[in-house]
Amino acid sequence: MHPAFSVIFLTTLIGAGQGLFLALYTGQLYSVFKVLPVQDSAHFYALGSLLAVLLLLAGLLSSFFHLGHPERAWRSAACWRTSWLSREVIVLPAFTGAVAVYGLIHYLGWNPVLYTFRETFEIDLSLIIGAGASLLGFTLFLCTGMIYACIKQLQEWATPLTVVNYTLLGSASGFLLATAFAAWEGSELTDFFGGWAILMTVVAFITRTASLIRNARIKHKTSLETAIGIRHARIEQKAQGFMCGSFNTREYFHGAPQHIFSLIKWSFLVLVFPVPLVLVSVGLSTHALSLLIAAFLVQYSGLLLERWFFFAQSNHPQNLYYQTVG
Amino acid sequence: MSQLALVIDLNVCVGCHACVTSCKEWNTSGTAGYMADMNPFSKDPTGTFFNRVQTFEVGNFPNTETVHFPKSCLHCEDPPCVPVCPTGASYKRDEDGIVLVDYDKCIGCKYCSWACPYGVRELDEHQKVMKKCTLCVDRIYDESLPENERKPACVLACPTSARLFGDVNDPDSEAAQAIRERGGYQLMPEWGTRPANHYLPRRKTSITIHEDELIRADNPLYKERQLPMPDADDPTLDETTSW
Amino acid sequence: MSNPIHDPLSKALDEQSRIEVKNTTCYMCACRCGIRVTLRDGEVRYIQGNPDHPLNKGVICAKGSSGIMKQYSPARLTKPLLRKAGSDRGDNEFEEISWDKAFEIMEERLGGLRETDPKKFALFTGRDQMQALTGMFAKQFGTPNYAAHGGFCSVNMAAGMIYTIGGSFWEFGGPDLDRAKLFVMIGTAEDHHSNPLKMALSKFKRQGGKFISINPVRTGYSAIADEWIPIKPGTDGALFLALTNEIIKQGLYDRDFLVNYSNAAELVNMDRESSEYGMFVRFEVPPEEGCFDPQNKLWWDRELNKPISTHTPGADPYFLGEFKLDDGTPVKPSFQLLVDRVKDYTAEWASSITGIPEETIKRLAHEMGITARDEKIELPIPWTDTWGNEHESVTGNPVAFHAMRGLAAHSNGFQTIRAMSILMSILGTIDRPGGFRHKAPFPRPIPPCAKTPNDPRAVKPNTPLDGMPLGWPADPDDLFVNDDGSPVRIDKAFSWEYPLSVHGLMHNAITNAWRGDPYRIDTLLIFMANMAWNSAMNTSEVREMLNDKDEDGQYKIPFLIVADAFQSEMVAYADLVLPDTTYLERHDCMSMLDRPISEFDGPVDSVRIPVLPPTGECKPFQEVIIELGSRLKLPAFTNADGSRKFRDYPDFVVNYETAPGSGIGFLAGWRGKGGEKFMKGEPNPKQWEMYEKNNCVFQYELPKSYQYMRNWNQGYLEWSKRHALTRYVEPINIHIYSEVLQKFRLAAQGKSDGKQPPDHLRKRVETHFDPLPFYSQPLESQATDMRKFPLNAITQRPMAMYHSWDSQNAWLRQIHTYNYLYVNSKTASEAGIDDGGWMWIESMHGKVRCLCRYSEAVEPGTVWTWNAIGKGPGAWGLDPDANESKQGFLLNHVISEELPPSEDGEHLSNSDPITGQAGWYDVHVRIYPAEPGEPKVTSPQFDPVQPVPGQAMEKKRGRWLTYFAGRKKS
């Protein structure tokens, strides 16, 4: 597939946004249960949510560049019954909205305690909204992942690993961002977020590598034999029917030479996993804010490459029809 | 339920591209139009077409088969392009199974084309909506046309009549009969899309010659004394049997 | 919101607009299908095949469907142009002038030439089908220097077959695939009869016939062949001779057919000392003189064991053997001579030449022979032959052949095609069901009667040419040569160099005129031919010749007029450009006097009627001819009082008669005052309307009994005489043995009186004018070091492009934007060339850098490409960096119009020595990879040209083309 930058930014930005929110909310949840210290509402949660919302909006904005008719984007909510894309289109704003409300509640301090549990644990409004938002966040991961995973013939994508990776990579980057944010805020949650970020990065490494290994071993169900219905060991296309490209050659071929392709693979493997891990570990132990920020930025840029690779690696069977100019 | 479709006879298709440009011509100035062309008179011209004819070589010299292979939307009975469309712009008509795109609803997200295994949808780069073969829906029901012209443009154009059109679910239609009798098959059956368009395979005619057909009583060479007539002195049954 | 799309019942759009549907005839190629054009608000919206047209019955091809994009092409010329003072030819710098000015220039110049030396005006026409008009104009002008494209196209096919069976493939006959069981297609990629052939092929295959294709390449039609027989180019003659050998050896020939309908049993004089050596012996009665085979020849009767007049009832001639006439003259039936000839042409021999396995050749012969013999067709159609025998039925042998330029475009093509015609004849498949069928006006006598003048004195100032500019020589005395045997014509046609060059040698006209050999001319008018590109061999040098000047600064070809509809490469070389209309904007005739569109079962002609007004100042070239003819006061265009005879072309077509009162004109349909007659009859003022009402065609279906065996069909021949198609009701016997050729050979041997070839050509004429077909390598092959240039290079017609016409077409050019050289994968990889890589192809004459594409569908000794996809930069309304000129290439740069000059500097055309057919496919090449550092563009490259004034450029030259007829406001 030809990686579209709009989609690369969309998925990585909202992934980080989702992760960041989940981190904030986890932090709040822990603090409710007194495992972690309470943070300043207006500052920490509101600002954090704002950051998440900005990421989500940037993602949304980026997605518009993917559309031929962005002014009709509203129509895309119509088919939620069948279309994961439609579902994503519904869930993304809903989630963004929920995060915004969550942040606003914190910001305005309009956060009544709704229920006190065992007299110590106070369940306030933000916690309820946050729970809903988290649910939406996870659903969004599911939707985004399923957009890809549901296309059967894109065998590189049609696996639960796709959803898992979207979830883990998004979360990891979000938690990394949360770590840096917490450090910036001087919050005690830095180590907590950092720990989760490390854990998630490690797990994501395992699942992403698993998908790489799986994809390298894929036996494609479609061959030229099934594509044109002729059984023979040697079939070669001599003419694709037009000479200077068409939508079908522009949309489905990444066009990068093999060495760039592998370079990108190795780059993302390095940038997404070991480098941020080292940076964040050192950053946490030395309390170096800049290293923590760097850890996020490095991982995020790695994710851009990862996403490029995610698309590029996927072989659309339609490409069998567009092999040769002649 | 009826399912209109094309049946393409690879046994006679000569790869002339008549179906390609007649399709473009009909559709670009009809209700499915326009079909934009980019760089029409400069470097790297490219444009929207609903139908393409490709060429494949099968086997090695001298046992090579050259196969011309026209391909447009196959109007799948279970079209993966339809459910994925977020806007409902892509739809399959109940009455005849034609899969269409409503340009007014389409947001140009291209997602349907990802879902189609066959590479037959094309985003019109100028109008920015998804387009594809309409099975000439604006022709085939047009009652102002004489009955025998209510067929897709490509079908009418095809000089070898390699393109049959009809209801593949109606066992009596020419299309269904051809599929049944001549081994019609579907592309990429592995994806369960159940394409309505079918392809008819190559068939080879050969001639068998028996040795004795080369020497016959009416061979003119007897007349020219080039072949020996049986010699009168050779023994015959007359001399050996009596009954 | 707009209307829901795809609402089939919403005719809203059309209702608001003015919709018209008009019939006319396509001319996106020379096939001439009937089309229906739908216009919306005066703009073409849709062009479809006319279902009621006999030729294409509703189908249409890729080009025909893209006619809209030609009509609205940015390459269209819309104004008469004069080369800018001070600019060079080829610079493409012009100023607009008025038609009045253009006519004045031409009138003055041509008038002067006509008064002094008419042959200094030469008129050559390319892909047109109005030779009836242009040829007549040339004759009226008085110049012998007229030809159409046939010489560089496929004249070998026409001549080879017409000189053998009295008709030919091309537009004059074809395979009866309705009834054939075995179809052998040789060297055909697309053909002139494109759509009908495709229709017939699929029908044939569906009926279960076996289709064999003999071709070095397997694409297009060959792709669907049941058997592909790859052959080395230029060697088909060897194959046919071996097939003939095997068929005769097995006794698989149709003896009865040959006895009655060919000269196979006729006795040939074998007395080497006699001046009649190699001629048929004839009995004394002086026959009636005429352009037909006199029936005074002899058979050797097996009952009486003595010679007997042919076709004597009850006679049964010997086919083989050698006999002595009473006077001691040794004679042989010509079939015996054929047997002697093919004796050594065994399958084994042919195998080594053609690359086809011996067993395959034998099997092919058996399949042909046995199918012909055992699948006999008998139709209950009674008919009478010219000897008065009544037949209760028409019979046929269902083996059909078709061949085109794969045979024709070789310099051994004439004899190869004779060999094929003889093969078809011994199988008994001429004008019989399931075999070859003629189309009116064929069959014609062998050779047809039209003759050129045979004397230079036929060219006189202010006088029409005394004879036709093109004709069919029957013996050396028919040659159009000076007293010293040198050519009268600028292209040297009908001279000893190319005696039977029945369509002229347009491909040498420019080179000859430039060199002044045989003489200089003044004005060259080129109509509808891209001689600075696609129809030039040796294109780069021809372009230089067009622009070459004498020491005094005068162009070697002083004045060049180009009549074209588009900004072709040729236009750039014109001094005066005449912008023609497109086929949708003019009247035209597909006339019985030229190349009609007849069907097997009877004559058909057709017309074009404008569906649109001319664009800009475009003027139909026909009108230019009528105007010029009138201004120059050429007799046919002028009344007795000197006034203009015809208002315009439509008026001309209606009222012109070949001779006063002849009743024969351009159109055969609806003649007679009220349209009650056909073929012959007085002018009918309503003729155009009647054609218009009838789908622009006139079709006549012959009675069934006249539809077959027409060479010998008394009824048909009488009908055809009555309707002025032929002059004689005489049998047209198949020339297995060609006396016509023998006459030339005798002259070359100095054995006959009459015209004699110049000494340096004696050997050439003697060798090639063999009365029986023989195999020799093409001339260029003989002159090439094959170790250095081991491969054959050929081109093929792409089905979706017509010559150089269609790169201006926004849709078609997306299908063929540039071209690759197709090379057998093994051959290419052995040469170190990558699939898709840059490479060189080099011949003795030049080299071209191009892109390589591997293929398994091409014989390893052959490389090929699509013809004429490459374009000159800036031509055809394309940007100078368009792919056509950067990645596309023209093979013509490695092909030469002349053979290497002989030691004494003599220049012979790279053409068939009999017919002058251009040997396009004779070139030999070698291939090698381009160096990594070389530019990634094809070579040679030319300087880009700018659009000319009036080219509808600005409007179309956007990044987008969103064609929507009638300009829908969206």
Ligand SMILES: Nc1nc2c(c(=O)[nH]1)N[C@H]1C(S)=C(S)[C@@H](COP(=O)(O)OP(=O)(O)OC[C@H]3O[C@@H](n4cnc5c(=O)[nH]c(N)nc54)[C@H](O)[C@@H]3O)O[C@H]1N2
């Ligand atoms: N290498 C190679 N060269 C070949 C061949 C080959 O097989 N291989 N084939 C040869 C053969 S068979 C042929 S017939 C020739 C054909 O060669 P040409 O006769 O040169 O044919 P075109 O390239 O079509 O060019 C014809 C010209 O007609 C112009 N034209 C088109 N429509 C109209 C019209 O309506 N009016 C006027 N006035 N002009 C018009 C075009 O603009 C163009 O300039 O090419 C020959 N050249």
Ligand SMILES: Nc1nc2c(c(=O)[nH]1)N[C@H]1C(S)=C(S)[C@@H](COP(=O)(O)OP(=O)(O)OC[C@H]3O[C@@H](n4cnc5c(=O)[nH]c(N)nc54)[C@H](O)[C@@H]3O)O[C@H]1N2
């Ligand atoms: N679409 C389209 N149609 C056209 C034209 C066009 O330009 N485009 N041009 C028209 C014109 S002017 C003409 S003359 C006709 C020509 O019609 P064709 O004769 O069909 O055209 P070519 O492309 O020259 O085809 C020659 C074929 O002969 C094969 N061949 C070459 N050398 C040999 C040989 O030595 N032996 C054998 N057996 N085969 C050989 C080539 O591989 C090729 O397949 O087409 C007409 N129709």
Ligand code: SF4
């Ligand atoms: S029009 Fe017919 S023969 Fe030509 S490419 Fe299309 S399907 Fe094949």
Ligand code: SF4
């Ligand atoms: S491109 Fe248009 S038709 Fe396709 S999925 Fe998107 S909205 Fe639907």
Ligand code: SF4
């Ligand atoms: S061929 Fe592709 S576009 Fe057409 S119905 Fe099937 S999946 Fe959809």
Ligand code: SF4
């Ligand atoms: S059915 Fe109509 S839209 Fe579809 S390929 Fe044929 S002509 Fe084009």
Ligand code: SF4
């Ligand atoms: S074959 Fe030639 S005449 Fe017929 S439709 Fe095609 S371009 Fe027109």
Ligand SMILES: [Mo]
């Ligand atoms: Mo030609």
